[in-house]
Amino acid sequence: MSKLGKTISYWRDYLILIMALTLSMSVLFFANSSRQLGGIHTVTLEILGRLSTPLASLRVHVNLAEENRTLRHQNTVLQLKNAQLAEAYYENIRLRKIVGFKTDAAYPLMAANVIARTNEAAMETLVIDAGAAQNVKANMTVVAADGLVGRIVSVSPSYAVVQTLQDRNFRCGALVQRSRLQGVFQWAGYDTGLLSGIYLTSDVKLGDVVVTSGINSLYVPGLKIGTVIKIDDADFGLFQRIYIRPKVELTSLEEVFVIISESAAVGTGR
């Protein structure tokens, strides 16, 4: 064997490592905005979605009896609440007419099943069985009965990926419903989120409900995010650290709704 051959053979493993690292880093830094690789994502999302659908229905059947019991109880509670709300609704219409308010636009909803969930090293996404064929686009808001779930970041013809509010890169404009103070919501880890940008002197109390503010235009205003569970006002300069417990339980989420809005941008949001 020649001297060069021996040298290459001796350093073979390190050469492979260097080439593999160069390749993966090139893909990481340069390929994520490429349209063709976006196409690969779309195809694989479609395949993965089809493979995950039977698993998703299996998950649904496992908890069916318990879920039925809970839903019956919730149904009764909601029937009672609905009666009260109907009264308030008509009263609201009457009062709005008196003060000349415009009526809020209703948001069209597209129901979808959660067929897969990824959570690792701070990436928290859901795959749902609604895609471009159902008019779902990137950046559309996704909600559940309890409130905000996240936004669409990637779409294939029949499936879509949702970046949930538990993703570490998730941000959204939020406000405290009672005092109308505005801040930015982001995930803080484990089971709490953080509302930042609220001054030390501002009026926030434990148990206050936090909703989307609609300021960054990605999320429709008024969607429930969660409730304030802890307020840390020491040693953080001008601002309070307000910890939020989200209303939506993502680990047991089986069905979500996509708010179909024409203003959502086309393309990947990540």
Next chain:
Amino acid sequence: MIYLYYLIMVGLALGLKLGISDLVAIKTVTPDFVVIALCAISMYEGRGNGTIWGLVTGFAEDVLSSGLLGAHALTRTLVSFLAGSIMSYRTLQSAYSFYASLTVGILALFNNLILYIIVIQGGAGWIKGLLMAVFLPALYTMFWALIIFSIVPDAVWERIYKHETAPFI
């Protein structure tokens, strides 16, 4: 033939991770079956070939998980290289399964840490984030590695690898 076993191992690990890992999740902490599979491959194949398996598997994972392309390819490459450097296939045998699992846990920690650094673009509560996204998943992965390495009999590993001694180390 051995590559077929590797493909099955990697395919199974990816299927478990992307398909049903949330069924065995504790809160948001899930095991990383791919690290376990790649360690098992690199132990026998050595760091050179193990690195190639890591790169290909990581890239497949990036594409399948609709995440950041190249992130898993990078971390899996490094983990496979390290696994091939510090472990031999003998550590898979039942008498050494704890050491093998411990190494898998440390490599999973390394994998999660790099992924965390790549993915996170600032944010609140980084200590809690490190705990939930890096340390606890690594610990849980180590637990699953211990179960897998303890349950799978030595005869199966012998059958997969078919050699008395590994070609590397």
